[in-house]
Amino acid sequence: MAKPKPLMTKSSGRDDGAVQSALRTLDAEAGGVAALTAALKSDLGPSFTAASDLIRNAKGRVIVTGLGKSGHIGRKVAATFASTGTPAFFVHAAEASHGDLGMITADDVILALSWSGEQPEMRNLIAYAARFGIPLIAMTADKDSTLSKAADVQLTLPKAREACPHNLAPTTSSLMMLALGDALAIALLEGRGFTSTDFSVLHPGGKLGALLKYARDLMHTGDTVPLKPLGTKMSDALVEMTSKGFGCVGIVDRHGHLVGIVTDGDLRRQMRPDLLTLSVDEVMTKTPKTIGRDTLAGEALELLNASKITTLIVTDAKKPVGIIHLHDLLRAGVA
Template sequence: MANPKPLMQDVSHDAVQSALRTLDAGSNGIAALSVALRGPLGTPFVSAVELIRQARGRVIVTGLGKSGHIGRKVAATLASTGTPAFFVHAAEASHGDLGMITPDDVILALSWSGEQPEMKNLVNYSARFAIPMIAITSNAESSLGSAAQIVLELPKVREACPHNLAPTTSTLMQAAIGDALAIALLESRGFTAVEFAKFHPGGKLGAMLKHTSDFMHTGEAVPLKPLGTKMSEALAEISAKGFGCVAITDARGHIVGIITDGDVRRHMRPDLMDALVDDVMTRNPKVIASNSLASEALKLMSSKISSLIVTDADRPVGIIHLHDLLRAGVA
């Protein structure tokens, strides 16, 4: 197959310059949002976080067009970080979906202009049943802004589109303020990685959030020998168990050292078979607790370690190999 014809240099240059202008416009929008949060946007942002935290129901995120697409993402991020939320399309709300919204909920409405007529019925429903509404818009004086209890007014910036029409910078800012809300709520609740795992059981992220106990080998599969063991026995254990190491324990069953293939090579001498493990082992080896996340195990293994002893109160209860994590999709 022939190689594709390379693009002309001037076309490539124009495309790159266009991309850079788009990124610069987006960066300017995020920078303006940061300035606003340090100023007039800060107080309503805090109020929005507190309102959502105190709500007995869920966050109903709504929007139309590009704002609707961003709203779906915001709802998903909120839900996955401990704030119950779902998306209701503003137009579909007028055709029965208003029934999904209860007086215990909070509505989070996204509209850059704040003047979309399709939102009128939803706004009226919010007022009729005293359902608090937070508006994310660039115009606090708009119909949406005027109807909302809290307005997160985003700075007016130029779109990356050369005609200043296609929503680009504005949607980036909407997504950013949505992420900011989600993380502020997560941190205010003390939402932990363990809790995060409950909502992400699938895929690589789900695997990383499982515990080492979910992957470890246990019982007779764990290579163990007590202090005072001859190296000949320790080597037989390394060979039989196939993990390239053997953990050394004291009289109380606590791990005190480890002997790896590397330790054997470093101590190779004629009388090695008669030596005691006490003289060859690496003391205070790296281990991992059985309730630690698999992602923590992977991080420890990044320093040229292929097997980790899993412990519970300093007693070896299992062993985990890098291949176990790879097969599970952690890496």
Template sequence: MATSKSRAATSAATEPDAAVQSALRTLDAEGSGITALAAALQSDLGPAFAGAADLIRDAKGRLIITGLGKSGHIGRKIAATFASTGTPAFFVHAAEAGHGDLGMITPDDVILALSWSGDQPEMKNLITYAKRFRIRLIAMTADSSSTLGKAADVALTLPKAPEACPHNLAPTTSSVMMLALGDALAIALLEGRGFTRKDFSVLHPGGKLGAMLKFVRDLMHTGDAVPLKPLGTRMSDALVEMTSKGFGCVGIVDSSGDLVGIITDGDLRRHMRPDLMAAAVDEVMTKNPKTTSPDTLAIELLDTINSSKPAVTVLIVADGNKPVGIVHVHDVLRAGVA
């Protein structure tokens, strides 16, 4: 007969496996919901999705997202995604709408209402308001014949899928499907507008993401800190410039101030000879060096540095052909980009 101690040990050994198996069942159920959603987009849901995107894109006002319960929580996240990707949007709680928050919504706006059943009574005031002021209404629901589905100008009808909850009650799969469809709609509008990384940077100045979206001009060293020498300079003088500025390189400019070459530590090794210090920089420099511009995003600069063959750790910043700064990979790292 097993002792209480051995039973406890056995239970402790099996509980983690049971938890993992439960997690896998949840992910499988939610993944099935996404699969069903993708299939629906290639069928009846596709035209409605395109129509919803058109309504939002053509709106003179903002996108108002509303919902209750779990759908409301998902709606808040979808609103944040839209706002951060170039579509002005904010969340209005459906219940609070009937207590004064309807004043936040104007006839120029478009409403995206989330409700799995489509028959929540709290939606009634919002639907009535939309009809009264001819505000375009998009429904995201599992029942196109529901009150919300019938009232909508466009109904994004989600395919039926079992919840991950073993009782098929707690909103799990349904919440993931709503979130995924909201993300898909936001990204479709982002791509349709040609929203770029630079546009993104305007809306994300803080945190690690903000650091990734800084411009090279925010990180570069300028003025006397930039190591530069003119054509015809003796290598001995160029080496002093390289050493004093501490970037391991020196840019070479012509009489017009245009950048025409660069000398790096690697160039010194490749041209090492007894009379190297007496030679002119023209003989040693690498012509047409790789540069970056002040308007390059920090994350794009890091991509360039990481993909360069041979490897580089520093780039001269040029405006056209004119050197205006210099940036080291350490400057990028200090800014918190990587």
């Protein structure tokens, strides 16, 4: 049986050419985004604000439409709207003329994406919007196009060369549409005060859903929380640590406030013949890392990693109400 050929370790001239091509593509597309940024600071700004206001004040949904590459971008823009608190869905511009116009109501707003603004498939949709008084926002690169002239708001994209060396394949133009769609979605998110709590309602599944759980959803409570009062002998504290299995014990004062923590690390650092006869006051870390009930699981994981620890005590008004271990986050799919 022939042995497989070893992988090449040196870049060939062909490989270098591929990298150079990639760099040219990224430069071209970055130039398009830079032009879009400049336009927003100038003539495009007022139209962007008008589009945002129109969508925010609509009673219905945002109907995003397009075809070809603009249609693919439109699907993503509609999904981003929907996931960030702006009800939206995508209607293919060609399918609209074959019954899908029935999905669009007079309370909706149409966002139509077309680089040229001249696709014939858009004509019936434009006529439908005019007939029923449905606001139309056009995202095009030609303010004099049929679509742009028919629209209530024109989001005119600046001219930019495609990354394609023939200036044909939609590349830079697609990215600019995507970027402007994202910018509009985030402007609406911020304008509505859409919070991480709202976000978690719309993203309950997968790792993202796990990251958006709260400490209160994952913490251990009641008698499972290892706690001892100030003045406790280390021998008793060690029994509490061992029986509860979190590798730590929280220390509370006479008011029930958390004032310290003894961890496995503290034991190693304080290792001495009389350790078990000492009080927890002499061994504990006096500034334990804590979180609140409403801390997101993702934030808890970030704190654990940054502090290089495995356990966090959950507090409410300085009183311990629960405990979370790294393993809890792993089981929940956060890490």
